[in-house]
Amino acid sequence: MTDNVLDEAGEARLYRALRRFWHPVCWADELGDTPLAARLLDEPLVLVRLEGGVRAFRDLCVHRGTALSLGWVEDGCLVCPYHGWTYDEAGVCRRIPASHGTNIPAKARIQPFAAAEHAGLIWVCLGEPAMPLPEFPEWGDAAYRTIRIPQYDWHCSAARRVENFVDFSHFAWVHEGILGDRSRPEIPDHDVYRTEHTLWFRLGIEEPANDLKGDTGATDTIQREPSHYTITMPFTVRLDQPLEDDRHFVLFVASCPLSARETRNFTWNARNYELDPERDQGFVDFQQLILEQDRVVVESQRPEELPIDLSEELHIKGVDRVSIDYRRWLGEIAGDA
Ligand code: FES
Ligand SMILES: [Fe+2]
DSSP, rough: OOOOOOOHHHHHHHHHHGGGGGEEEGGGGGGSSOEEEEEETTTEEEEEEETTTTEEESSSSTOOOOOOGEEEEEEEEEEOTTOOOOOOSSSSSEOOOOGSOOOOOTTTBBOEEEEEEEEEEEEEEESOSSSOOOOOOTTOOOSSSEEEEEEEESSSHHHHHHHHHHTTHHHHHHHHHTTTTTSSSSOOOOEEEEEEEEEEEEEEEEEEGGGGTTOSSSEEEEEHHHHHHETTTTTTTEEEEOOOGGGGEEEEEEEEETTTEEEEEOOOEESSSOOOOGGGHHHHHHHHHHHHHHHHHHHSSSSSOOOOSSSSSSSTTTTTTHHHHHHHHHHHHHHOO
């Protein structure tokens, strides 16, 4: 086994390449009539709704570097709070109040980024988007009750976080009694498929009975139908877990790389059963219990980045198949940078 030597050049290339993908930066309903500050890949952003559309700009006024997220919206433009320079929806300065009548310099513009509202989130891409936005078919479907799991930040790379979500051999150890059983730690073989934008696989595990999933408690463990996992590259995962009687339990987890080693996570939990809102808190509590167990382990991982050189950690064929394919793809993305 080799030491975990980080290939820093590769990590830097991957980090740069991430600018060409959509990432979630806030909940859509957080962004109202006033500008909102966000961060993505170390880039400070101001998000704003102008002329009905969502816009994202670098959070920096070209006049004196003030954060535009402290400003406001007026007549469909973003106004800087310091001297009132006023930028239109393309980021072009249209008004310099102190110098009425003089020409506005052509350089008086702020850096716009691609922004979109999708699946109840605001997404930003800092470059030319290399892939479409991730699919979340349950969003807006009246058959489902979709609730928000409070967002959480972890001190880890987004890739480590995603890998944790699609790693099964930890269930028996980290989530013993909730998602797994240490006396039955084996993971069934599963194939991993790659499409243009996703990695997907199906896996049916045995889980401890859970009343949130409609289990009656007649048996201690339930052999589930295969769950369908879809990773939309690079950091969004949709889990569709079919339960008895056509019930579906769905998690949509979209992770935002705030920086190389900080990840903000947005989660929707959709279900087509137990639609009474009074049941929501139980689902939230269940996720938060699991997440806290995961957080401690994932934040301890070193290096914080996910080594994409597969020789740097020890992988077990079959069990670690998803990780191997996922890391390979990240390696390709870094290679394209
Ligand atoms: S710093 Fe923005 S208008 Fe002066
Ligand atoms: Fe976990």
